[in-house]
Amino acid sequence: MQVTETQNEGLKRGYEITMTAAELAAKVDEKLEAARPEVQMKGFRKGKVPMALLKKQFGQSVMGEAMQEGIDDALKAHFEETGDRPAAQPNVQMKGENWKEGDDVVVSVSYEALPEINEPSYGDLTVEKLVAEVEDDAVDEALANLAESTQNFEKRRKGSKAKDGDQVTIDFLGKVDGEAFEGGAAEDYPLVLGSNSFIPGFEDQLVGVKEGDEKDVEVTFPEEYQAAHLAGKAAVFTVNVKQVAEPKAAEINDELATKFGMDDLDALKGQLRERLAAEYAGASRTVTKRNLLDALDGAVSFELPPSMVEAEAGQIAHQLWHEENPDVQGHDHEKIEPTDEHNALAERRVKLGLLLAEVGQKNEVTVSDQEMQQAVFRQAQQYPGQEKAFFDFVQSNQQALQQIRAPLFEDKVVDYMLELVKVEEKTVSKEDLQKAIEDMDEE
Template identity: 45%
Template sequence: MQIVETSNEGLKRAYTVTIAAADIASRIEGEVKKVAPQVRMPGFRAGKVPANLVRKMHGPALHQEALNTSIREAMDKLVADHKLRPAMQPDVALGEGYEEGKDAELTVSLEVLPEITVPSLEGIKLERLVVPVSEEQVDEQVERIASGQKKFSDAEDGAEAKDGDQLVIDFVGKVDGVAFDGGSAEDQTLEIGSGRFIPGFEEQLVGAKKGDEKTITVTFPEDYPAENLKGKEATFDITVKAVKNPGEFVADDEFAKMLGLESLEQLRGLLKGQIEQETAGLTRTAMKRSLLDQLAAGHDFAVPPSMVEAEFAQIWQQLEHEAGHEEDPAEALKEIEAEKDDYRKIAERRVRLGLLLSEIGQANGVQVSQQEMEMLIRQAAQQYREEDRQRFLEYVRNEPLAAAQLRAPLYEEKVVDFLFDKAEVAEREVTRDELQAAIEADENGAAPAAKPAAKKKAPAKKAAAEASAEAADADEGEEKPAAKKKAPAKKAAAEAPAEAADADEGEEKPAAKKKAPAKKKAEEA
């Protein structure tokens, strides 16, 4: 075998590799001897078919297998002899005109990982913003849960509905005097002040009494999802069938037992733990972003273009996906298209930080254990149907690249934790709003102070993209935008779409105003 380097420029390498015909022929002979005992042919005893007949019957397949094996071994030798660290799978091409009996000439091109000097871990300074959980916050959470458990009882005859009361109504909606689809309902419950219905609807029912029949006029919002109703004035003929008052809420052990718990103390403890866990995630996000900014500021080595391109493709795919969920997809696509170069720079930053963290981890013995890897694989398998899980497990265990994609996010977090332990960390107590403001300020390019003051503010999506260092967690790291719930047909026209008051039902706010940041799992962990 002959290997000749033809190009060595930056991180790019190119070689010609010649595999002698005699070597391939020898391997074919070995394959013939290996399969001959299993060949069956009329007129010959099992295992006694002559080699020349075996070659005649299976020659093309045996030659292809021998050639493929020779190429794999040639690539292993190339990497080992030249001490290469390929960034991506090498591009290997067999010379035109090759046929059995001739030397196989390969052209190989690849990019290698850069030589990275492991940085000193001295001098890393971080600030941990801690949010203590107050009793008032826990009280708010208890009240929020209680609001979803409200019980209403019939008001006295003749009582006028007030804010917080519940009405049972029939209604028919009309535009230009004509009833429209989805604009009618019977026995619809409505809590006045909940904000579930379009603006102006609930307010006009304050003072209504059981048995009242009235017509109200409202205007649908300009961003209403139904095209035929956007900005339209509509009337609703309403019959009030009942007025109900909310029962008085008492936070006590009985209330906790209704939720399946032993006591109010246990409920408050669980809620406090949830709040602490949530704020701890925000604290980690702020610390990790600061750490990555410090690492990025101190390292500017060249990175393999193919890795940058692969990472950019992942970012771009996610951005296009999110743009497709905006109210004006075309405008959203136009906006990100104008900043395409910025996102390519973000991809480069993420690849560079990923390589740097990997180098730090290897140099300091950070590892993902086999037990942790098995847990990752099994967790990933849960997203597949039961009948497909076993095939997924086998695929990941036999495909190094797939396993590496699963491993990468966890490995990054373990390296980050290692660096947290090595850093000089100052703790500062802040409020939840102050912590959120600190994160948002960093997202907009206003922090840390080391950034140039004149630097253009990056959109929140860019900051979120920058915050993750991982280059390999394509499909595993990205969080998909939540799909909006559809309101039932009988309520669709009257209820405001995904307004803030529907938070308890899990609905999103409209995507109209400001876009939500594109989140990465690595950023939030």
């Protein structure tokens, strides 16, 4: 098999592989000989069919397979000899439109090789780690928010007008074209105004009502309403207001703690402190990882495969365009051309992605089956009632599995690197830690 180099510019490689007619014929004979013991043909014992007859009967059918295997073997030998690692699947094209049996097989192969990547001098890198302590006022604030979220409602003085956020207890009867409909009536229904739990426009018309009022509320069911026979239709609800109550935050005491499964208020405070500490640690980790990546970006430099940068820039531009145009759901829009900013971000992502992959591979960083199972389970919880369907989809979809595995692998490589660089802790307030997170989101 002859391999001739046709291109060697930067990371771009091009080769011409020639498989002679004799080599192809030998490969066909080899495959036919391997299959011969199992071939049975009329007039011959099993495994005793003459090669000439085998070739006449099956030669054409195995030729394509023999050709493919020959080229694959030549590529494999080429990569082993040169040490090249293609950044993506090599482009293989057969040359000669009028090829016929007896001709040499000539294919052109092109690919971009991954660059040589050396690990940085970790000891020369310093990474800042922001650490925030959980202060008592933060616990008190979390406790107040918890009490607010478990608010009770107290009856307003008779004659008071209902405000947004109040709870009105109502009887109602809904009619379409003068006829009551199933599900359109209720008694002693507690409705919080502004909760958007009723048809759009219903709650707004009850702002200002008083205890004892009767009011006709006119609404139109949405076009995509779940009950098809009501979709898009106008309705009138006769509403009787039986009580107006204002929201009152729950008192911060042992009783509040028991509502959340704690023995007393001190236990609830302890739980909130632990939760805040975990949130701060997560935010600190996020900022520290970003600081490490910034340090690595400045410490390493190598040539990047142009196609990888181009693809990443296109993906960034496309994603940001959709974020700026949320009304456009499909992808049948004009081509989005990446800007210099998109290209710069793409170069950073590709460089750091290749570096992390190389470091992980060299240092045998792996994601265990148990870690994968836990990650899949966490994601499945985002689809309540459809967990089994999610599991089945993931198990049968290698791309989905890779999307789950990739961030786990990246985080483990980051952990490995953080053990080697100099980490300087800096104590900050929770506000400063939050600002660091917000600054990252804006970049």
